[in-house]
Amino acid sequence: MSANLEAARSRVNALREAIESHNYRYYVLDDPEISDSEYDRLFLELQQLESQYPQLLEPRSPTQRVGGEPLSEFSTAEHRIPMLSLGNAFSEAEMQAFDRRVRESCDAGEIEYCAEPKFDGLAVSLRYESGAFVRGATRGDGSRGEDVTNNLRTVRAIPLRLRGASPPVLEARGEVLMLRADFDRLNERQSAAGEKEFVNPRNAAAGSLRQLDPRITAQRPLRFFAYGIGDVGGQSMPRAHSQALDWLAGLGLPVSSERRVVSGLQGMLEYHQWMGSRRGALPYDIDGVVFKVNALVMQEKLGFLARAPRFAVAYKFPAEEATTQILAIDVQVGRSGTLTPVARLKPVFVGGVTVTNATLHNEDEIRRKDIWRGDTVFVRRAGDVIPEVARVSRPGARAADDRFVMPATCPVCRSAVIRLEGEAATRCTGGLFCPAQRKQALLHFASRRAMDIDGLGEKIVEQLVEKSLAVSPVDLYGLKPEAVAGLDRMGGKSAQNLIDAINASRGRPLARLIFALGIPGIGEEVAKVLAGHFEDLDNLVEADWGGIAEQKKSLQRDNAARKRRGEPALPQLLEGIGPELMDSLAKFLHESRNRAVIMALNEAVRPGLAGTPRGAALAGKTFVLTGTLPTMTRDRAKGLIEALGGKVAGSVSGKTDYVVAGEDAGGKLEKARALGVRILDEHGFMQLIKKKEIPDGR
């Protein structure tokens, strides 16, 4: 018995190794040694042995890619190092500008770039600990995505264990996609089974990855290619991006075989052209090529913009265009009353989807492009997402009434329409009297980034407004379940759910509430600044804007003078809020109806202060500095921390909140690891102080 078990154990191990190694040859080296049927035979044998000897089962076995029950929803996964997007370029001129910026910042002649195709799939992040795949997440908004670990485990191109000597921690980033051939076969299967076909490989991949039941994902032919490293611990990094990619391939992660190292602008242009010509011959869809400065020291020097690294660019292929006809030009009314003309199009398949609407932005845009009703036009998807009318291909019959004229009254509420001098937008003057604006205001109030009220969608809002159950956002908090249950498509249960969701939004951070008010020009960021300054709605409502404007001006003059003397600047008052925004705020807050709504909301919501930046953002936090930071001196780092109210200590203890570690960090870093203190590199540190806020916790 035990001899049998031992024999089975060694066979099982041999089979697992063989299968992993064939996966590696197939997905990473693209050079299979055995046929698919031979592979299937090995797999079957392993499955049989494991069912005969269940004690040999292990989660790391290739047969155990599907595990766990279907989820009811994905949990969110935090990206410790944000997953950024890339800056785009569409022309040689833009590429030239990119190359020039890089050369100027690095003070170098010809730059070496690492070039790769830009896959048209979904970005994911894979976390390996001691070589084992432990977590996979979608990109989401860049700082938090969805935890899709169980689904990614079913993707055979993703190794469950890394090969060879693996680092203690590795976060690999890459793209999940579907090959065109696999996509075609999947659609044949879907239609044979009477299921809905997918419209393009990208959507098929996205839909497959977002399945709550991993058994379904397992049946979808997904692929993965790695293109970068998010986080790596306990490993000295290679010196160049191309070497990092080679390293990832060596660990068993598939990396595009189309990657090259090219030299200078000329090299980039040639690669772009070359990939463009081979686009149709590749087994997967790409929408451009990506160039990254190859030397990592230069990458660090170049650093980051708000959402994208300065050392990389995506050179897109020209968007696919299609011709179709303009059936009508309608006018929509937005949250701030903006009238937006929208082209209703004869449905046309372009860039992987069927397009029926396209925004025409405003009157000037229509005039500039000379678009009339009935015209045949070129349509494309700008950035491969938003449909856009590029230009007229052939004019229609063009009778006088085919010409677009901006209506003189709001199409929804019939109020007069106004176009201010120097502005592109035409606006409805109806304000909250206009049902369209009321609806949009409520939708904005409930939206995810504002008060995040689940279940308050377009259909419900429409009825609430039409039945006058909600005129302003405060009314939401007084809604009775019976009233809500009377609406279309609403039973007692969903009515209660909605009421619960509304109640759950009480206590949300002040910054969200200010943003939710929908004051013109006051978005998420500005709302945070206001919340941080006033800390409560009474203060905001009573603010003396004339006085604040004066104060700000004198502070700016002061700082200009300090700068000339080489002194550090004082923290700016209400940063990013200038005369225009102050004016907008003053006007809004002057109206007694707005004030009444705000004060009532203050009572109903009782906002908290999470997510709020503060003058002393690091108050109470203790930092320890160790090693040499790449671009700043220790004194400068210390100054920054202290300016934000933090303390800098000499040694690491349980009371230390953060250790900022640079090159050649020594014992302090080790101690921090041992104590589980958060460790930041210079970049992470800059991110932290840039945010300057109390964690939102959402």
Add this chain to the structure above:
DNA sequence: GATCCTCGAGTTCC
């Protein structure tokens, strides 16, 4: 006064 950057607003499709 020019230029760079960030933020806000509007938008499409599944």
Add this chain to the structure above:
DNA sequence: CTCGAGGATC
């Protein structure tokens, strides 16, 4: 995602 406008900076 893109455009335009406001704000910051030189």
